Amino acid sequence: MNTANFGLEDILLTSPMIVLFLFSLVPLTIKILRGNVEQVHLATVIEVLIGLLVTATLIVVFGSEGQGGSPTAFGGQLIFDGLTTWSSLIAVVITGASVVLMYENPSTRGPQFSELMFLTMSSLLGALILIASINLIGVFIGLELMSLSLYLMIAMSHEQKISKEAAIKYFVLGSMASAVFLYGVSFIYGTTGSISTVDLMETAQPLIQGHSNLFIFGFALVIIGFCFKVSIAPFHAWTPDVYQGSPTPVTAFMATAVKTASFAAFLRILASKGIGGSDNLLNLLQWLAVITMTVGNVAALVQNNLKRTLAYSSVAHSGYVLMGVIAVGISEGSAYPAASVIYYLMAYSLMTLGAFAVLSLIERNENHFVQTDELAGLAKSHPMLALCFSVFLFSLAGLPPVMGFFGKLYLFSAAINEGLLWMALWGIINSVLSVYFYLRPIVVMYMKEGSCTSSKENYGTTFVVVVLAVLIIVLGVVSGPIFNMVERSLG
């Protein structure tokens, strides 16, 4: 918090956010100028996509190459390092795909589409701020911007009953978690006199080693706040309900872009030097990760609602990612485990989004909740769709040679590298558990007779599904260069 002395460089660095903000106003503005009359949805979507494209381009152009330190903007409020670049990129790309889903899903298209688009983009903006912030209050602002937009996005569903319930649950619990988080921040401030994570890195070590209870208390609360956001058990209870109640494209967005952003910020906090000194904290996190994987997988095992299954699967994957995050923490922020976390997030986002996209295609109307058994016959009526869905599911289950496998490979190998063999073992056992429920939709699709169909006109979503499937295979097979790029930019 030195003198507010910023110039063009700051503007350039933050240009993705600024541009995104400006673009987010476009659909709303047009709607207002048209006298509160919705314009053609396609036009809105195209505007949004252009905005996202520009944002993505700017992220790439002004993003960090990783060499020679990471630039910060606005007096050290926002940092633009490899982590920011990659996580932002994933979030933006995922949002683009989610927007296409929203355009075609029955529960999201309709008279309030422009508003939805605005909210989506603000949420993304929040995510970008969350990712880039190295100031806890910045993190909080990003988090809230992201979450508040989401609450509304959920509540705006055309499905009237359970989406409202989901929104209210998410809102109450989310706000409470924000308060907890903030309470933690206040204690960190109280013990270190600063809320910058850069300062935190410097000051944390002596405090933790000196067993400063207040600091640890605050720090733990901050971590709990994050755990809530990324749905780590036992703070995950909202996840299945909210994911199920939200319109599928919004769920997809929530489960991928939002989670990626939250994890990126989580990573930044935990990567602080000196966390490694706190055995208690890291041990506890390990347990949380293991519990999360297990809870997510066993609960998914007994689900029949496809969306809920995927929600629990998302919980389980949080556990895997947390394992990587812990590895980052132990290694005190070295690039390799961080890169494996990023790669895993990338893989996870693509395959989860893909799965939700398929789900979105199958939903007939906003009140239709797809049960796994309903998929019967999909392989006959839509072989390509079934094949792509299988790719997503196999990838989620971690079968080679697709992204999910390499993600797990890198993640586990990072964990083993940091001596977390037992966690890797748990992860492995869990991935066997998960195979069972990931296989179930495939069983139903291919091996049971039925008449499942999808609406044919959803070209955009279909396109997204196919592209994602191809990406998952290609980025899996050529995962080496990708991983190298990520690691280089982080190191």
Place this chain on the structure above:
Amino acid sequence: MPDISILTTITPNHYLVLSACLFMIGVAGVLLRRNLIVLFMSIELMLNAVNLSFVTFSHSFGKVDGQVMVFFVMTIAAAEAAVGLALAVSIFKRFKEVNIRFFEHLKG
């Protein structure tokens, strides 16, 4: 004679304890009350507890940045309240009900 300075002199610790109490009251409210509006109020209470704590620390450090944070928090709390109330209104309009026990359809 017992030392009653603890009762007579108000130190930052007192504020912190008060803040913790407020926070816990907020938590208790969230956990126990059924009315949505009361729930919102409890959350606001928690945020205000945070604010109190920020101010206390800020004061004891003799810096203003903590107090600046309070402004941020207040702003966001306001936004949150707005969103929350909007949700509550829309729900009430549809269901004529703000008891949260009404919302238990999503489970399992």
Place this chain on the structure above:
Amino acid sequence: MLLSLLIFLPIVLALAVTAWPQKTTLRYLALAGSIIEFAVSLVVLLQFDKTSPALQLVEKHMWVERFGISYFLGIDGISMMLVMLTTFLTPVIILASWKSIDERIKGFHASLFVLQTAMLGSFLAMDAILFYTFWELSLIPMYFMVGIWGGARRIYATVKFFIYTMSGSVLMLLAIIFMMRLTPEVTGGSISASILDFYKLQIPFIAGDFFTPQTLLFFAFALAFAIKVPMFPLHTWLPDAHVEAPTPGSVILAGVMLKMGTYGFIRWVIPLFPEAAEHFSWLFIGAGVVGIIYGALVAMIQPDVKKLIAYSSVSHMGYIIIGLFTMNSYGLNGGLYQMLNHGISTGALFLLIGMIYERTHSREIAKYGGLASALPFFTIAFIIVTMSSIAVPMTNGFIGEFLILLGSYQYSPWVAVFSVTGVVLGAAYMLWMVKRVFFGPKGEIVLAAEKDSHHALYDLSPREVLVLVPLVVLIFWMGLFPNQFMNYSKTSVDYLIQNKNQYMLLGAGER
């Protein structure tokens, strides 16, 4: 490039059959393709130098540089014959499925070809991750094959198959990752997943302490392979999978997929953890012996022909396990040979059962009887294959079983004494089944077929003869001139045994 061609030609074929517009000619395309694939493998066979134990036709390209994962293929005596077996069985299977698979034929052939790629890949991959990739990839098409074209309880069977196999292999993945982490010690700093670097590791073995790296890694690998083999008591997925699988699925499962497990033992477990393998050989040999006897006894009382054969597989695979873990020249050579034998004879048995199932839609032994008078040619084929399966001399089965028993005698006479009971029990369950199915008065099914002209029992069609003749020829060829086949593997196996404790597979032209 030859090995890459060998591996990826089936994938190309899979895409080709998927894209092929005409359903009627699709089978011809698939058949032609698989025969070309077989020809390619023959070229590999011709180029293979059987006098050298070195890795041949090596291809190595970096794949994931950061982790030292490479696209590393090579072939040596241990894998040569298994590759041939795979490419040989595929056209046979395509021909055999000509009539029996009549829905989703595109998907079927595509799965078959993907499966072929995966199996060949597992035999040829010399990089741990690449191997694991192919290994797991092989599950997927098999999963579909059983699940889509299988019998009544196919879903239960296929899920059981998948979960069982997967649970074993994930531990192997963990072990692979762990070993990769150790490789910088031997490569001079960079991490590597190449099997050659794994061989160099020579993780020290500490007897008596279970929780030591070699022992744990050994069990992690061994469990994966033992489930795949399957070794008693991890075998229960096999009967279910076999019974529910369609004929081609059973053939490929028994013929090649089970061999992936035993191959894994030879390629990975024994050379990587020689001391642990030796130290715990009693465990595996014991399981093998129990497997032989248990499999045979349980096979004897099965009411379903296919299940009987499936349990006989458990018994036969017990022999192979024993052969491998005697870790002497006889046992290993015999085990390797028995892999081929089992692939051919059990494969042929499943084909035959599939043929009879096509005619009668029943596999219940009690309903048969007197089939020999209705289907003489079929009976002859069946009896020939039975003889191979129960290891009558001059058929292939004898050579393998004899060598394994010889090796087991060298390991310990008692092992030989116990496992030789399998020779008797094997004859008992097979001949009893043959008696009940083919001999005796005409059973329910034959009588029904005689009354109903629509479901008349007809003897082998020319196509079926074409399916069976190569197998029968091989049965005798391999039984009468085993040296012609064994010479391909002998050098490599002997080299492995002699250098067991510091095994270094030399890569000819290694880059």
Place this chain on the structure above:
Amino acid sequence: MSHQLLVAVLILSPLIGFLLNGVRFKHTNYIAAGAIATTAVFISFICSVLLFLDLVNAPENQRTIAVGFYEWFSVDKFSINAGFVVDQISSIMILIITGVGSLIHLFSIGYMHHDKGVTKYFAYLNLFVFNMLLLVLGDSLLTMFVGWEGVGLCSYLLIGFWFNDAAKAAAGMKAFITNRIGDAAFIIGMFILFFTFGTLNIHELNALAPTTMEASWLGAVTLGTLMLFIGATGKSAQIPLYVWLPDAMAGPTPVSALIHAATMVTAGVYMIVRLNPLFVMAPNTMMVIAVIGAATAVMAATIGLTQYDIKKVLAYSTVSQLGYMFLAVGVGAFGAGMFHLMTHAFFKALMFLGSGSVIHGMHEEQDIRKMGGLKKYMPITHITFVMGWLAIIGTPPFSGFFSKDEILWQAYSSPRGHVLLWVAGAIGAGLTAFYMTRLMALTFWGTSRVDKHVHPHESGSLMTIPLIVLAVLSVIGGWIGIPHVIGESLGHIPNYWEHWLSPLIAKMPEVAAAGEHAAHSAVEEWLLMGASVSIAGISVLTACLMYLKNTDAPKKVSDAFGPVYKAVYNKYFVDEFYFASLINPLIKGSRNLWYYVDVNVIDKATYKTTDLVRGGGSFVRSLQNGNMQQYALYVIAGAAITLSLVLMR
């Protein structure tokens, strides 16, 4: 012709016959099938004769023709050639196999002409000859084992030839599986020898045989030979594995003649004779062999007394005679064993074919209670059968006399012999004479009990010619091995047989030590000879009295011995015992095994694990009850636990 070619033709000729008939197995032209098959075996016979003559003409110490074709398989130190050896012992065997085989093939043409599967039948028969030749010619135990199993297979196929009859198919299966038990032991025996001597080549093994006797029961040679002998008990139907042979009579009668009398069942004896230098050094094994042989001889003979099926009587007779052969080799009289093998091949093949002729003439009737007085319908069959009868009961100078007497004498006089063995042998001889006479009396002599609808007739010349040839052989076959005592008294007739075999027969160390002439005198030999002949004579007379004159007597005797008779009649309930003690428990046990291990333990463990996981899932679901305050409670409780754990040092 080079020996290699000759041996190749010898072996391959039946194989080619098999293939020629095999590919056209559905044809019913019995002439063509029979011609192909018989020619094939006859070509082999000619080759055998040529080889034999070559051997005879060769100098005495070079009477071995070894030919190798290719290396069959080799691993490490283990290497087996497809190599064959024709020497003094195997040349005799190939002559018997191809010679008697040709005759039986010829007979079969007539016997099987009405059968639809005649081509298949001849194919199997040729295949059998091929395998039998492999067995006797193989130069190593493993090549011998190939034939050994091969003949078992053919036996299986031929016993179950009429497979539509479940009992016949079962008999084939029983034969194969029982044989397999022996084969398993044979394999172990091979291993023991291989790891002791490093080779399985018979000549090398014999050369490597230890020079001192092995006293221990657990010595390698003793164990190895014992295991091989167990193999032999399977193939040669000795206690305890003899049970398959009587059932094997389910096959066509010529098959019984060829396989179950003349050739295959003697393979065990042949094997022991081949390896005699090894067996000699294992006195314990020898003792076991002799005892088992004697016991089998007596026991089978007692069962033979009571049977009514003409083939069953002959079958038990075969078991009994095989017992004699084992008795012979057990006491070290390898030459005598081989001699009896040959003469038995002649007269037992003759009797089986004769019984075949009877069965044929009686339209598939096998029960001798429904025969009687057949001699007037079937004169040639009768005459030839009488020759066989005389031979088997040991009437001088029929062939059986010489061989059996040699065995009895050796059982008594050999250093490994014992007077009890002689007694057993003599009892067996008496029983043999009795039941064979009974068979003759009930079948050919006495009054006819033939069913009115059956019109017995003499068989055609295709069947009678082999009978006549075999009858002649049964008469004169013994003259090449006349014992010294008789030979001396008849004017220095040498014992050609002993002389021929002697280079390959190892001397027992005791004999070698005691010098050429043992302590036994010629008087003793004459006495014993007289004793055995008189025992046989008395038995014949008794039998004649009982079955021709006083036809009530058999009934009275059997009533008098009630339970004993019943036990004997039911073959001592051995089959029942095997079923009750072994086979049924095995099947039942397997069922339980499957049920308890696979279904109830392994699978159940899997299910329980899944249930556990599912239970966990249901538990998690029950926590997820939809009440957001509860969720908030989880968060707070989680936070509380987290904080307390983190803050705890």
